[in-house]
Amino acid sequence: MTATAAELLETPAVPEKELPVRDRAQTQGRIFQAGRALLAEGGFQAFGVNAVARKAGCDKQLIYRYFGGLDGLLDAIGEDLAGWVTQHVPEDQGGRFLLTYGDLMERLVELYADALRADPLMRRILVWELSESSPHIARMADARAKGIAQWIERMRGSLTPPKGADTVALNAVVIAAVQQLVLAAETSGSFVGLPLKSQKDWARAVAAVARMARAAYA
Amino acid sequence: MTATAAELLETPAVPEKELPVRDRAQTQGRIFQAGRALLAEGGFQAFGVNAVARKAGCDKQLIYRYFGGLDGLLDAIGEDLAGWVTQHVPEDQGGRFLLTYGDLMERLVELYADALRADPLMRRILVWELSESSPHIARMADARAKGIAQWIERMRGSLTPPKGADTVALNAVVIAAVQQLVLAAETSGSFVGLPLKSQKDWARAVAAVARMARAAYA
DNA sequence: CGGCCTAATCACCATCGGGTGACTTTGCCG
DNA sequence: CGGCAAAGTCACCCGATGGTGATTAGGCCG
Structure with a gap:
């Protein structure tokens, strides 16, 4: 595979009905994007060689030829x-001061929920992870776990969790919820x-998770 | 469908290699059990007419003929x-007194986690619910939601949650986690x-969830 | 015995899936 | 121009799937 996933991403969506352009890079990009789109729309069930080719x-x-089959394409997408996490979950504090570890957790919940709600592809991948286990999936999950850890680490600053709190477990629980x-x-x-459904519903849900997280870290 | 799901369940697993018995009830039961087994083992991906027939x-x-196709079989299983919830999540208090709402939540977490960990089929169904939406699935999810609500209601006894706590949201969050x-x-x-993985890991995880729930209801 | 209802099977269809080898087109370079 | 490598397409194979109509096999009853 001669192109990185980042380069592939630059292809500006799937062009409508352009006749064969005889441009390897662009075709590669179209395939890549088609794969992402299919995955995002229909999950792994919709992800097949024929379907991707059709869409691309x-x-x-x-x-x-270009990706070495479906697995290769999947790897490119996974890469x-x-x-x-670091790309889609911002690190700003939303103009607030994070005074306590509870504040931090609340912000974590808000940001993670928003990021996930905004990204169909990632949601599909998460469901996929629950459906079967494969090397690809394991790698992705691993990378995400590390990303989350780093993200918390950076957001945390000088804040320290209360002694005796099982931060790993508590964080996992919050993310899980x-x-x-x-x-x-x-x-x-x-x-x-x-x-x-509504924005209000989400505010309520996020508040509940945040309340729990905050209370656990009090 | 001349038999209820309950009756179908009585078929004692899939008989090894019994030759055609010419017993409609038993054959129906074998198909039913085969469907359940396939679903439990391989999830909805493994659930197909041919696969079920093979296994049965x-x-x-x-x-x-007997179920009106895959959908019918699925309905029977779903029914x-x-x-x-009421069948698999016990209502005993494990010999403890539930003095506070926090105690109740802790017990809820333990029991629900155990029940779910012991039931592959239910896990598969839950994943399925996340993968796609269909009438069957919606009905099952609904029934489960009601079951959980009733179960909490019965366990609760005379305990009352603290004022101002959004019990619906908090319970949902705990279950979600x-x-x-x-x-x-x-x-x-x-x-x-x-x-x-290990029992110890689970004890830790459950403790974390319970700690959060308890704290939120304090 | 013969008939009849029904459980169960068989043979077959169209379709779609992943996968591959041979082919055609295009642009470039000497 | 000729040729060559790369981009792209075609035609096909195989196996599995969902789905259906015709057919066989077995037990029961008069």
Whole structure:
């Protein structure tokens, strides 16, 4: 694969109906984007050689030539998503001072929920991770875990968690809750009775998670 | 559908290699069990007419005849799972007195986590719910939500949550966290750095969730 | 025995999936 | 111009899938 995922990303979406351009880089980019789009729209069920080729508007053979098959394409996409946390979850404090570890956790919840809600592709990947285990997936999950850890580390600044708190476990729980809520929202619009549609619903949900996190770190 | 899901359940697993028995009820049961097993083992990806027939040791035609196709079979399975919460999550207090709402939440977390960890089929269904939305799925999710609400109601007894606490949201968050952790454990064995393999790992995770829940309800 | 209902199977279809080898087009360079 | 490598396409294979109509096999009852 002669191009990095970053370079592939520069392809400005899938051009409408451009006739064969005989430009390897661009075709590669179209395939890449088609793969991402399919994954984001229909999940891994919709991710197949034929489907990608159809969407990219080229012959499936090129997928094998340029990416070494579906797995290669998936790797390229995964590579790009490796830095997802640092790229999509901002580190600003939203103009607030984070005085306590609880403040930090609240902000973490807000930012992570927003980032996830804004990214269909990442959501699909997360669901995928729950459906099966494969090397690709394991790598992605690993990279994300590290990203989250680093992100917390940077946001934390000089704040320190209360002694005796199992930060690893507590952080995992908080992230888990947010993730499950966001994923469930997409397909069912609610979770065990808690509606998750409007912006207000989300404010309520996020407040609940934040309250718990804050209380646990008090 | 001449048999209820409950009756179908009585079929004692899939008989090894019994030759055609010419017993409609039993064959129906075998198909039913095969469907459940496939779903539990391989998730919805493994759930197909041919696969079920193969596993049940009969012709796929019978699936159409007895259940009206895959959808019908799925309905039968779903019907049986409707009462899952009340059937699989016990209501005992484990010999403890639940003195506070926090105690209740802790017990809730323990019991729900255990029940889910012990039931592959239910886990698969939960993942499925995150993957796509369909009438079947929506119905199942609904039934589960109600079951959980009732279960909490019964466990609660005369305990009352602190004023001002958004119990619906908080409960949803707690359940969400547990669910995500259990689902993630199966495929990756950990979640954002928190290991989820040994019994000890689980004790730690459950303690973290319980700590948060308890703190939020204090 | 013969008939009949029904459980169960068989044979077949169209379709789609991943995957591959041979082919055609295009642009470039001497 | 001729030729050559690269970009792209075509035609095909194979296996598996969902789905259906016709057919067989077995038990029961008069």
